[in-house]
Amino acid sequence: xxxxxxxxxxxxxxxxxxxxxxxxxxxxxxxxxxxxxxxxxxxxxxxxxxxxxxxxxxxxxxxxxxxxxxxxxxxxxxxxxxxxxxxxxxxxxxxxxxxxxxxxxxxxxxxxxxxxxxxxxxxxxxxxxxxxxxxxxxxxxx
Numbered sequence: 001x002x003x004x005x006x007x008x009x010x011x012x013x014x015x016x017x018x019x020x021x022x023x024x025x026x027x028x029x030x031x032x033x034x035x036x037x038x039x040x041x042x043x044x045x046x047x048x049x050x051x052x053x054x055x056x057x058x059x060x061x062x063x064x065x066x067x068x069x070x071x072x073x074x075x076x077x078x079x080x081x082x083x084x085x086x087x088x089x090x091x092x093x094x095x096x097x098x099x100x101x102x103x104x105x106x107x108x109x110x111x112x113x114x115x116x117x118x119x120x121x122x123x124x125x126x127x128x129x130x131x132x133x134x135x136x137x138x139x140x141x142x
Contacts, residue, residue, distance in 0.1 A: 003018065003021055003024050003025045003028065004021065004025060006018065007021045019099050019101045020097050020099055020101040020103040023097040023098070023099070023103055023105065024103060027105060027108035027109075028108075030108070030112050031108050031111045031112055031115070033115075034083070034111070034112040034113075034114075034115030034116050034119070035111060035112075035114075035115035035118075036115070037076075037115055037116065037118075037119040038115060038118035038119040038121075038122050041072075041119055041122050041123060041126070042122045058137075059137055062130065062133060062134050062137065063134070065130050066127075066130050066131065066134055069123060069126055069127040069130055070127065072123050073120070073123045073124060073127055076116060076119050076120050076123055077120050077123075079116055080113065080116040080117050080119075080120045083109070083112050083113040083116050084113045084117075086109055086113070087106070087109040087110045087112070087113040090105060090106040090109045090110075091106045091109075091110065093106075094106055095109070
């Protein structure tokens with residue numbers, strides 16, 4: 001948002017616009033999303049509908065958590081894989097913006113891949129903890 005505001009103000013006040021505003025805004029947005037994903041997952045701050053949770057047993061809720069963590073791990077793992085593929089290709093060619101500014105793209109792609117990797121590792125840790133709880137409950141069932 002700061003890039004957009006800066007571009008508008010400099011365009012109207014000073015008469016020039018930022019040449020790389022589109023690339024900068026896009027890379028900053030993607031980087032912010034992927035770097036924030038891990039801490040949000042770790043703290044359990046995603047939007048959650050808990051209207052009927054009180055009606056379900058602890059075993060059912062644990063099973064639900066196992067399934068959601070499995071789905072999240074698969075999806076975020078695939079996203080992480082794709083981001084690393086993009087980051088590697090981008091780094092190999094030292095990718096810059098298509099305009100004449102020479103704005104570097106490849107460092108931001110690495111940051112996105114690192115953020116997704118952090119989220120994947122957090123999901124893996126949460127899954128292993130949940131799996132441990134689930135297996136201990138299964139051992140107690142006759």
